[in-house]
Amino acid sequence: MVVLSAARWVRSRLTDRFWRVQEVLKYARHFRGRKNRCYRLAVRSVRRAFVRSTKARREKKRFLRALWITRIEAASLEHGLKYPAFISNLLKSQVELNRKVLADLAIYEPKTFKSLAALAQRRRQEGFLAALGDGKEPEGIFSRIVHHH
Amino acid sequence: VAKTSLTSPPWPEVKLPDPVEEAKYHAEVVRKVNGLISAGEYGRLFAVVHFASKQWKITSEDLIMMDNVLEAECGDRIRMEKVLLVGADDFTLIGRPLLGKDLVRVEATVIEKTESWPKINMHFWKRHKFQRKKIIVNPQTVLRINTIEIYPCLS
Numbered sequence: 297m298v299v300l301s302a303a304r305w306v307r308s309r310l311t312d313r314f315w316r317v318q319e320v321l322k323y324a325r326h327f328r329g330r331k332n333r334c335y336r337l338a339v340r341s342v343r344r345a346f347v348r349s350t351k352a353r354r355e356k357k358r359f360l361r362a363l364w365i366t367r368i369e370a371a372s373l374e375h376g377l378k379y380p381a382f383i384s385n386l387l388k389s390q391v392e393l394n395r396k397v398l399a400d401l402a403i404y405e406p407k408t409f410k411s412l413a414a415l416a417q418r419r420r421q422e423g424f425l426a427a428l429g430d431g432k433e434p435e436g437i438f439s440r441i442v443h444h445h
Numbered sequence: 446v447a448k449t450s451l452t453s454p455p456w457p458e459v460k461l462p463d464p465v466e467e468a469k470y471h472a473e474v475v476r477k478v479n480g481l482i483s484a485g486e487y488g489r490l491f492a493v494v495h496f497a498s499k500q501w502k503i504t505s506e507d508l509i510m511m512d513n514v515l516e517a518e519c520g521d522r523i524r525m526e527k528v529l530l531v532g533a534d535d536f537t538l539i540g541r542p543l544l545g546k547d548l549v550r551v552e553a554t555v556i557e558k559t560e561s562w563p564k565i566n567m568h569f570w571k572r573h574k575f576q577r578k579k580i581i582v583n584p585q586t587v588l589r590i591n592t593i594e595i596y597p598c599l600s
């Protein structure tokens with residue numbers, strides 16, 4: 297006779313419970329306290345650890361960028377320039393180095409960073425001169441000086 | 446005209462050096478650097494290269510790992526063309542924004558193409574029976590920078 301399903305009195309028992317539990321506990325082995333041994337506590341801790349690591353992967357990018365900016369600011373202040381002046385003038389001189397590389401240069405290549413700071417300073421001064429214009433008085437009506445004779 | 450708070454700008458007055466003398470100084474510097482390059486009197490060169498949408502500061506015999514696939518077999522030699530900066534101990538060549546291809550040559554070899562360690566992406570919303578777990582494995586490529594060369598064709 298052909299039997300497609302098991303008979304009703306046959307029950308199946310879970311045989312790989314050990315391995316299912318170890319899958320979770322292996323991520324908790326370096327935790328502190330009972331949550332590195334007891335499954336019920338470990339499940340919660342491991343779940344929180346995974347969620348925190350996913351969120352941290354997004355925040356690591358923000359954190360590293362802030363760190364690079366702090367380092368570049370410190371290095372440019374050593375050369376007498378503030379960070380916004382340095383970055384804006386570098387971009388205006390068409391030097392498109394990102395903050396990661398600028399921070400690395402500031403640490404490992406001080407001479408190169410000094411030359412970049414000098415470039416930014418020179419571009420800043422040229423910008424000031426360009427903003428001044430001719431130095432003549434404007435030809436408006438209200439700004440005209442009235443001469444009393 | 447009477448002096449007000451707006452007659453002179455708030456920044457200190459700057460004087461740029463004489464343009465003729467500056468041009469002479471620039472030509473002198475370019476000649477010196479060209480001489481140094483053609484004589485080969487530089488030590489180790491470093492370069493800033495734009496590769497795989499990231500900027501890397503590299504030297505020769507450097508290892509680089511990219512988090513994506515490169516369409517080149519293991520052992521292929523690759524030339525990196527977007528060079529932003531090249532420097533040695535005494536001089537640096539800054540590109541605006543890139544340096545010319547006839548000026549710098551950066552060569553690399555593909556060493557390894559592997560996958561990253563299995564990263565776990567998990568979302569959990571407490572008291573709402575919401576749980577998602579995903580294992581992400583990124584393909585990675587490892588490159589070794591063989592050489593960085595510069596040629597004396599400055600002007």
